[in-house]
Amino acid sequence: MTLFLDVNTLGSMVDQHGTEEFMTELLGYMKDDFCRWEEFDKSSRTAAHSDIGVIELMPVADGVNYGFKYVNGHPPSNPNVGMSTVMAFGALSDVSTGYPRLLSELTLSTALRTSVTSVMAAQALANPHATSMGMIGCGAQSEFQAIAFHTIIGIKELRIFDIDHQAMNKVAEHLKDYPELTVIKASSAKACVEGADIVTTVTADKAYATILTPDMIEPGMHINGIGGDCPGKTEIHLDVLKAGKIFVEHEPQTRVEGDIQQLPAEHKVNPIWKVIAGLEQGRDTEDQITIFDSVGFALEDFSVLRYVYDLAVQLGVGEQIELIPQLDNPKDLFGLTKRPSCSSTIREVA
Numbered sequence: 001m002t003l004f005l006d007v008n009t010l011g012s013m014v015d016q017h018g019t020e021e022f023m024t025e026l027l028g029y030m031k032d033d034f035c036r037w038e039e040f041d042k043s044s045r046t047a048a049h050s051d052i053g054v055i056e057l058m059p060v061a062d063g064v065n066y067g068f069k070y071v072n073g074h075p076p077s078n079p080n081v082g083m084s085t086v087m088a089f090g091a092l093s094d095v096s097t098g099y100p101r102l103l104s105e106l107t108l109s110t111a112l113r114t115s116v117t118s119v120m121a122a123q124a125l126a127n128p129h130a131t132s133m134g135m136i137g138c139g140a141q142s143e144f145q146a147i148a149f150h151t152i153i154g155i156k157e158l159r160i161f162d163i164d165h166q167a168m169n170k171v172a173e174h175l176k177d178y179p180e181l182t183v184i185k186a187s188s189a190k191a192c193v194e195g196a197d198i199v200t201t202v203t204a205d206k207a208y209a210t211i212l213t214p215d216m217i218e219p220g221m222h223i224n225g226i227g228g229d230c231p232g233k234t235e236i237h238l239d240v241l242k243a244g245k246i247f248v249e250h251e252p253q254t255r256v257e258g259d260i261q262q263l264p265a266e267h268k269v270n271p272i273w274k275v276i277a278g279l280e281q282g283r284d285t286e287d288q289i290t291i292f293d294s295v296g297f298a299l300e301d302f303s304v305l306r307y308v309y310d311l312a313v314q315l316g317v318g319e320q321i322e323l324i325p326q327l328d329n330p331k332d333l334f335g336l337t338k339r340p341s342c343s344s345t346i347r348e349v350a
């Protein structure tokens with residue numbers, strides 16, 4: 001049988017287990033996977049573009065597990081009709097048989113894994129004394145970023161900005177649950193990042209946007225760029241990219257989708273997995289600008305699929321579903337069409 005986790009079950013799991021515990025344990029799974037980077041069969045995601053969005057498939061496998069995610073990106077058209085910009089689901093299968101062990105929601109899980117990926121990179125790249133963050137963009141992903149940076153990195157002061165004031169109010173309201181975190185609503189993107197140790201850009205627009213411009217950058221900043229993740233969809237000004245040491249997930253994918261799509265192919269970028277694995281240095285000096293040009297890679301979804309499966313088993317939640325037929329005779333698939341329940345359904349329809 002396949003374990004099925006819908007979005008309500010996943011939400012309850014996070015609530016029951018604790019958001020901080022969930023993120024910290026997921027970080028452990030993700031670091032393990034990034035340290036095994038070379039063991040994975042990796043590829044850039046497959047993207048189907050339309051005028052207003054994209055639908056992507058993201059597979060990855062090691063010798064034991066195969067995972068994939070289906071995800072879309074439709075900013076700003078989806079929010080304009082009351083739907084999420086990003087929606088996702090996925091599966092984890094046994095490589096030895098191909099049997100899908102888990103079918104799961106991945107919308108909530110994507111927000112959790114993206115925030116955990118961001119802190120994994122920031123642990124490796126930001127100055128260790130970082131206590132303040134400016135976050136531009138207050139949509140669906142934003143609270144997860146704020147909570148991960150507060151609880152894992154130790155951010156104490158968070159300045160937020162969004163062109164949508166209601167979105168800013170929503171974030172400030174949700175973060176009241178974290179009394180040790182001071183949240184300040186900024187009047188502009190520039191005011192949001194002024195003096196910040198870490199800058200997170202998590203906006204959504206289907207455009208070559210320049211959310212971060214050179215005049216906003218200060219020595220030693222770490223930039224956690226989340227929303228430049230599709231061809232023709234960027235957040236960071238070209239001159240900011242040129243001023244920093246850039247780190248990426250899967251370089252062939254990021255070259256096409258990340259903010260670095262603005263740079264020539266020969267511009268050097270650094271694999272974040274090598275820093276996580278302790279094979280290469282991250283930041284070289286205290287004053288250096290470091291940039292994590294995140295687009296979201298299949299391995300992060302693989303980690304969250306592995307983690308939520310283990311956690312669901314531990315908590316005894318989820319539903320066992322017969323997604324794949326269990327046959328007495330594996331060669332008799334046709335026999336399924338002769339089951340009494342199938343024929344009675346046909347009679348009802350008729």
Ligand SMILES: NC(=O)c1ccc[n+]([C@@H]2O[C@H](COP(=O)([O-])OP(=O)(O)OC[C@H]3O[C@@H](n4cnc5c(N)ncnc54)[C@H](O)[C@@H]3O)[C@@H](O)[C@H]2O)c1
Pocket residue numbers: 073075079085086110111114136137138139140141142161162163164167189202203204205209211225226227228229294295296297
């Ligand atoms: N890198 C990754 O792994 C990853 C994962 C998930 C989502 N994303 C990306 O993160 C971004 C945010 O996703 P979301 O689900 O929160 O989207 P969302 O639509 O819920 O929120 C985006 C917010 O950005 C704001 N915004 C747009 N333009 C702005 C501007 N110029 N200045 C300030 N605010 C602006 C919007 O008002 C909105 O509140 C998207 O671009 C998405 O594609 C990346």
